Amino acid sequence: MHSSFDWKASFAARVMTLGGVIAYPTEAVFGMGCDPFQRSAVERLLDLKSRPMSKGLILVSGQKEHFEPFLEPLSDALRERFFSDQGRPTTWLVPDHFRQIPYWIKGEHESVAMRLTSHPLCCSLSRHFDRPVVSTSANPAARPSAISLAEVKHYFHDELDYCLQAPLGKSGTVSQIKDLVTDQVLRG
Numbered sequence: 001m002h003s004s005f006d007w008k009a010s011f012a013a014r015v016m017t018l019g020g021v022i023a024y025p026t027e028a029v030f031g032m033g034c035d036p037f038q039r040s041a042v043e044r045l046l047d048l049k050s051r052p053m054s055k056g057l058i059l060v061s062g063q064k065e066h067f068e069p070f071l072e073p074l075s076d077a078l079r080e081r082f083f084s085d086q087g088r089p090t091t092w093l094v095p096d097h098f099r100q101i102p103y104w105i106k107g108e109h110e111s112v113a114m115r116l117t118s119h120p121l122c123c124s125l126s127r128h129f130d131r132p133v134v135s136t137s138a139n140p141a142a143r144p145s146a147i148s149l150a151e152v153k154h155y156f157h158d159e160l161d162y163c164l165q166a167p168l169g170k171s172g173t174v175s176q177i178k179d180l181v182t183d184q185v186l187r188g
Contacts, residue, residue: 006124008164013128020161021045023138023152026060027089027119027169029145030138030152032160033060035129042104045134048159050141056107058091058175059132060115062123066132067114073097078180083116089175091115093186105134115175121166137174145174 012022012033019041021034032049034041036059046053061067064083071079071094082092093111101112114132117123126133137145138152146152149165177187 005121005166006128008166009121009124010128012125012162012164013130015162016041016129016133021048022162022164023146023149023156023160024125024164025119025121025166025168026135027117027122028172028174029147029168030149031060031135032138033125033133033135036105036132036134037102039102039104042134045136048156049136049139051136052107053104054108056109056113057105058113058115058135059101059105060117060122060135061126061132062117062119063126064116066126066130067116070094070096070100070112070114074180081183082114082180086176086178088173089115089117089119089169091175091177092180093177094180111179113177119169121164125164 015022016035019038021032021041021044023030023032032045034045071082091113094114096112106112139145140155146155149163152163176185178185
């Protein structure tokens with residue numbers, strides 16, 4: 001990865017550690033992120049988006065080991081499915097049997113949405129943060145997802161604590177969402 005991206009990802013991880021909300025490029029759109037285990041940060045992110053907590057949020061990381069604790073109670077077949085290449089970015093709805101994920105991330109759901117990413121900047125961000133990062137599209141509710149930093153700034157002005165500038169991924173479409181247990185596509 002280009003060293004300036006790595007420095008930016010390291011700085012953004014520090015901002016999230018301190019409770020900040022950031023914007024960053026993902027596979028297809030700009031995302032907003034924060035520390036999933038800091039309730040006040042998640043609530044601020046949801047307020048900025050005008051998104052109800054009940055909908056839940058996605059956790060993203062480029063490191064397999066970040067997801068291992070959440071997948072441990074599952075069968076080998078389900079863990080293998082989670083890590084398998086789906087040919088495009090895939091967010092899995094994973095059962096939270098041990099209730100490891102707070103309700104402010106899961107919303108009204110029993111499962112948690114998780115995506116193992118290969119996007120270079122997202123990988124660097126989660127590596128520096130040393131755990132999964134909240135990932136939700138950078139847009140207010142009912143508005144199109146931001147596909148440029150200029151659109152992020154138009155939507156949120158100076159309300160975000162940091163915006164990472166780097167290229168979007170090449171997928172061209174948001175991640176598909178699949179149920180890990182049934183393999184059913186819920187958004188495709």
